[in-house]
Amino acid sequence: MISKIGLHIRLTSTLTEVIEKALRLNVPFFQTFFIYPSGKYIKFEKNDVFEFLRVRNKYFQNLYLHGSYWINLCNPNIPAYKVLKKEILMAKKLEFTHLVLHPGAATGCKDKTEGIEFLAKALNRICKEEQDIKIILENTAHANSSIGGDINDFKILMNYLKYPEKILYCIDSAHAYSWGYDLSNFKRQEEFIKLINETIPKENLALIHLNDTNEKLSSKIDKHCIPGKGNIGKEALIRFLKFDEIKDIPILIEPPTIDENEEKLVLHELNKWIA
Template identity: 35%
Template structure:
């Protein structure tokens, strides 16, 4: 039986300004959120405006939200595993800017996919990731990097925790590396979170490689792909192959349900409000 307060939110739009995010998060039933620090499809980011940031902090305080539960997600263009020098250099530069934006917004964690080696091999990709993280963490000393698990496709690194361990063991500041577990990515990569045995196996792998204490966030998504499909196609809560019962099984483990749960499901605020309501129903059924 679980007796915890649910920390839940969704990936929120920033087009109307950072100051709108706290209130819109509360309106959809959340008490935390994830955002991009800028337009995720641009190499040159628009930096936050001072008045917007000032109002943002006012709204955070007004709605009594906890800054430590917020998450920024790195832009789509960043690939710090890339063997292409120009892409790698631009990725490092942009990642550092994003960390600075996080610091300006009081957001402690920046979530990033470890990256793709583009066919040049895991060792090459991992070396590039470590080199990039060392550079940005040396220059921005307050923001933590949250490595997100991915699916096994396109030369991706980070589809299991043995790969994550190689990164963490090699960086200069391992104490500033956290983890985000994405349920869609995990299921698509072969982690069967719909069964008790599957979740226990996942927890064992995390504990024995990187340590469960590094796990700070959950991307709570259903999936359009079957177990092990490696498709990475998110679905609304209860409508995919994980399903309500699968997510109920996953959330019955306090190691996951006690963390901030962030939805990256299809749709905008109205759809996220529906998904959050369903997650709350699932959670209440576990508690009762």
């Protein structure tokens, strides 16, 4: 069976350890943070970078960096842009192809629309300055001033983008459910796909974060569980992945911390879902 599903791999010691784990688990691509669980940025060590790049270039095409959660581009008073540039620089050094970002929150803005305008400004600048990495915005589970829980926020954002074709999108199934899109219900699922269709151009939908959650519908709580083991459930997730709009998009899972053997079993099971 061809392995089609990518994995979020936590950085705990070296970059080489991350990429060797990806090889052992036979994933076609992976995602990571450049931050240790302690909250500190990774330190680049020459031999580690060299070995990472050697394996990276031999076995992988696309690699996804998940931007840190403290990057909030919606508020120009926070030095988020500088942090973003720092992470992009690291990503380029390690030849990551994509950077997944949460859109942020319009805290301190007069309203959500102003936050979206600030976000667009930052994205316009980044598109102009950085050509070697693709930015992917992910829908979130959060509400109130947060951008991107409501999928319609992306539509508003696009009105302010100078290079809308360059900004890509990721749909996280658990975030969608926690925000209030009932993906466990077939009819609601169809409505959600219709909304995606009307909002995000097909060529800009770049990634599916296939996650499930034990949190309630509309709870706005971002807590993942293994796909099929939560409130969305196996049957509904399999159905979701079969929509024409979804079926050819790269899929990556972000399970809670489980041991490597369990990760292997989960990946094997999920690859069967889409085989």
